[in-house]
Amino acid sequence: MSISLLRAAAPVAALAVAVVLTAPAAEAAPVAAASPSASCSQSYLPLPDPACTPGVTNPDVTQSTINSTICVSGWTSTIRPPTSYTNPLKVQGIADYGYSDTSLADYEEDHFLPLELGGSPRDPKNLWPEPHSGSKNSYSKDSVENAVKKAVCAGQATLSAAQHAMLTDWTTAESVLGIG
Numbered sequence: 001m002s003i004s005l006l007r008a009a010a011p012v013a014a015l016a017v018a019v020v021l022t023a024p025a026a027e028a029a030p031v032a033a034a035s036p037s038a039s040c041s042q043s044y045l046p047l048p049d050p051a052c053t054p055g056v057t058n059p060d061v062t063q064s065t066i067n068s069t070i071c072v073s074g075w076t077s078t079i080r081p082p083t084s085y086t087n088p089l090k091v092q093g094i095a096d097y098g099y100s101d102t103s104l105a106d107y108e109e110d111h112f113l114p115l116e117l118g119g120s121p122r123d124p125k126n127l128w129p130e131p132h133s134g135s136k137n138s139y140s141k142d143s144v145e146n147a148v149k150k151a152v153c154a155g156q157a158t159l160s161a162a163q164h165a166m167l168t169d170w171t172t173a174e175s176v177l178g179i180g
Contacts, residue, residue: 038098040128046136046171052096053112053128055167061118063159069118071153076115081122093129107131108138116149117162136171144170151179 040052058079061069069075090109094102110130113119120126130138148166151157157165157177165173174180 038096040093040096040098042097042099045131046134046141047169048112048128048130049097052125054125055113056120056123056126057113057163058115058118058120061159066118066152066159070116070149070159079121080115085122086127089124089127090129093127097129099129099131101131101133106133110138110141113163113167114145114149116145117152117166118159141170144173147179148173148177151177 040049042049044050086109087104090104090107093109094104094107099107107129109127111119111121111126112128113126115121130141132138145166148157148162152159152162156179161177162173165176168176
């Protein structure tokens with residue numbers, strides 16, 4: 001099965017939940033027009049297209065397991081997939097999103113729902129080529145992920161609220177959770 005088909009073959013239940021959680025942000029604006037052959041839209045940037053990358057949770061991470069999973073220093077390194085798995089997804093994602101810049105170095109194969117917040121490590125519906133360019137980019141998302149994880153582990157936000165905030169619009173997650 002091709003990677004494009006894998007991205008399109010998420011379980012219906014997970015997709016239904018993710019679509020509800022990933023409504024596009026009003027401020028999201030396109031960076032560039034997608035190529036005619038693109039199957040995913042750039043119009044949601046800095047968020048991914050929710051039809052292509054809705055975000056998927058890791059069933060091993062729940063509110064009751066955070067102290068043995070995401071709140072353990074170094075835990076995400078035990079589940080992070082190798083680049084031998086993510087690089088082919090990145091190549092396919094760059095094509096799927098119709099990015100004119102096809103340099104792998106200009107993107108992070110990002111977990112839309114971060115591993116630090118219970119995102120699925122290997123599900124293609126949780127991975128997308130997030131641009132390093134722009135004011136809201138892969139680098140700025142990383143700092144939001146860290147702040148939100150810190151709030152969850154400190155009991156300032158629940159895991160489900162944090163996941164919902166990140167999937168709805170990571171650029172407003174800190175303010176929505178009252179931590180920013």
